Amino acid sequence: MTADNKYKDLLEKFTLLSQELMSKHTSFRVGGPADLLAQPRDKQTLTSILETAKKESIRVTILGGGTNTLVSDKGIRGLVIVLSALKSNPCMVENTDKSQEDKKTIRADGGERLSTVVKFAMDQGLSGLEFAAGIPGTLGGAIMMNAGTAAWDISRVIDCVDVIDTKTLTCHTIKRKNLAFSYRQLQLGDKIIVGAHLTLAKADPGIIKKGFDQNLKTKNRTQPVFLASAGCFFKNPSTGSPAGKLIEDAGLKGIQINGAQVSELHANFIVNTDNARCEDILALKNLVQKTVFEKFKIKLETEVKVTGE
Ligand SMILES: Cc1cc2nc3c(=O)[nH]c(=O)nc-3n(C[C@H](O)[C@H](O)[C@H](O)COP(=O)(O)OP(=O)(O)OC[C@H]3O[C@@H](n4cnc5c(N)ncnc54)[C@H](O)[C@@H]3O)c2cc1C
Numbered sequence: 611m612t613a614d615n616k617y618k619d620l621l622e623k624f625t626l627l628s629q630e631l632m633s634k635h636t637s638f639r640v641g642g643p644a645d646l647l648a649q650p651r652d653k654q655t656l657t658s659i660l661e662t663a664k665k666e667s668i669r670v671t672i673l674g675g676g677t678n679t680l681v682s683d684k685g686i687r688g689l690v691i692v693l694s695a696l697k698s699n700p701c702m703v704e705n706t707d708k709s710q711e712d713k714k715t716i717r718a719d720g721g722e723r724l725s726t727v728v729k730f731a732m733d734q735g736l737s738g739l740e741f742a743a744g745i746p747g748t749l750g751g752a753i754m755m756n757a758g759t760a761a762w763d764i765s766r767v768i769d770c771v772d773v774i775d776t777k778t779l780t781c782h783t784i785k786r787k788n789l790a791f792s793y794r795q796l797q798l799g800d801k802i803i804v805g806a807h808l809t810l811a812k813a814d815p816g817i818i819k820k821g822f823d824q825n826l827k828t829k830n831r832t833q834p835v836f837l838a839s840a841g842c843f844f845k846n847p848s849t850g851s852p853a854g855k856l857i858e859d860a861g862l863k864g865i866q867i868n869g870a871q872v873s874e875l876h877a878n879f880i881v882n883t884d885n886a887r888c889e890d891i892l893a894l895k896n897l898v899q900k901t902v903f904e905k906f907k908i909k910l911e912t913e914v915k916v917t918g919e
Pocket of ligand 1: 745756803836840915
């Protein structure tokens with residue numbers, strides 16, 4: 611079957627992009643074409659797209675804001691669903707549990723920008739998301755990656771998540787106690803986060819703003835936030851020095867393979883300084899892992915998700 615025949619149903623029913631470069635949808639600005647790309651705006655459209663893809667046995671890849679993802683130069687076969695448009699419901703404060711007078715729960719869509727959710731919480735005088743100052747991407751992506759800093763992560767404020775199960779195409783709400791969060795990951799199986807409920811503490815808006823501003827200032831000073839990257843490339847080892855310190859001590863700060871460079875500002879960032887390809891970034895990643903292992907006998911694991919052909 612030709613690609614066009616295979617994708618006929620999807621193309622007839624939905625407005626999709628063909629051969630869309632993934633470099634336009636990732637903060638690394640790297641990645642070849644996706645066969646098909648969908649940007650559903652609501653849960654119903656997302657479910658219909660998933661249903662059609664399932665019927666035709668078309669492989670589906672999920673992306674939020676693409677800020678923790680590296681896509682291969684050959685691109686992605688099948689259908690990519692980019693969820694950053696999935697935000698038809700505005701952020702809202704939910705009915706508060708009377709037994710928790712010092713807290714409030716907010717709800718936001720999975721495709722909502724994390725920065726919008728953080729601002730909404732601050733405007734409501736709710737604390738618990740200040741750590742996320744300057745973290746790009748969507749709320750769903752942040753939950754899947756258990757985004758955080760050394761001090762805090764998003765799992766600490768999650769009450770429950772609303773998901774679509776891609777196998778059964780049914781919607782569920784999963785309580786925090788049934789969510790398997792760990793360092794920079796959530797094991798969720800074949801589910802897509804379409805919304806989340808976050809429980810935050812009431813606090814003085816001035817103090818919340820001060821905490822947020824301080825975090826943002828530190829981030830902008832210590833990380834190459836204005837260069838193309840996917841944030842920290844490697845996970846910090848569970849004990850000892852963080853990945854950035856190990857890479858710096860291995861003498862790798864500033865090292866470059868074509869347009870890919872170990873950041874001179876923060877050695878755990880690989881940055882795309884000049885039209886890097888995915889293969890340049892992966893070659894640099896391999897060099898970093900090999901050198902750090904040779905020097906310190908420590909295996910660095912990637913935090914960034916690598917996907918595609
Ligand atoms: C400059 C910069 C600074 C950063 N700073 C930080 C930081 O301080 N702390 C930190 O933790 N991270 C940081 N990051 C990494 C990244 O921004 C976060 O991990 C972010 O939360 C990822 O969100 P996203 O929507 O872009 O995810 P994506 O990269 O789009 O997706 C990440 C993974 O989640 C899956 N996914 C995405 N959305 C959904 C969904 N709705 N349902 C199911 N699966 C989904 C994808 O399939 C993929 O496997 C930084 C990145 C950059 C570029």
